[in-house]
Amino acid sequence: MKMKIRMLRNASLATVVMAFLAGCAVPAPAPEKQFTLATQSIAEAETSGATEFAPVELKSARDKLSQAKLAMGREENLQAGRLADEAMADANLAEAKARSAKSQKVVAELQESIRVLREEMRR
Numbered sequence: 001m002k003m004k005i006r007m008l009r010n011a012s013l014a015t016v017v018m019a020f021l022a023g024c025a026v027p028a029p030a031p032e033k034q035f036t037l038a039t040q041s042i043a044e045a046e047t048s049g050a051t052e053f054a055p056v057e058l059k060s061a062r063d064k065l066s067q068a069k070l071a072m073g074r075e076e077n078l079q080a081g082r083l084a085d086e087a088m089a090d091a092n093l094a095e096a097k098a099r100s101a102k103s104q105k106v107v108a109e110l111q112e113s114i115r116v117l118r119e120e121m122r123r
Contacts, residue, residue: 017066025087027075027077028077028078028081029077030072030077030080031068031072031077031080031081031084032076034068034080034081034084034085034088035065035068035069035072035080035084035108036087037070037084037088038061038064038066038087038088038091040063041061041087041091041092041095042058042061042065042087042091044060044091044095045057045058045061045091045092045094045095045098046058046096048098048102049098049099049101049102050091050094050095050098051099052098053097053101053102054093054094054095054097054098054101057091057093057094057097058090058091058094060087060090061087061088061090061091061094062087064083064084064086064087065083065087065088066082067083068080068081068083068084068087071083086104
């Protein structure tokens with residue numbers, strides 16, 4: 001009988017401790033700043049030509065930002081923040097690829113101009 005009472009007391013104590021810990025848990029704040037930064041990064045990527053030169057990365061960024069908004073609607077703020085961070089990283093990658101592609105295009109045009117000038121000089 002004493003054994004059962006001890007077991008019940010320990011179980012009750014464990015339940016109280018778990019309820020206390022659950023009550024102390026603070027929900028993660030909404031990732032508003034991460035949303036803003038990801039949205040700005042996507043806009044900058046679009047401005048730099050990512051729509052033409054890095055469409056896959058830009059689409060990935062947009063998709064992840066949409067998923068983040070859905071997660072935030074479900075109050076899964078940690079998940080929403082992680083997805084917003086990933087969206088920002090994808091947008092930054094898209095912007096870098098677009099800038100690189102534009103630079104390579106300019107270099108190719110300059111090289112062609114030089115080639116044409118050399119041919120004209122040989123005549």
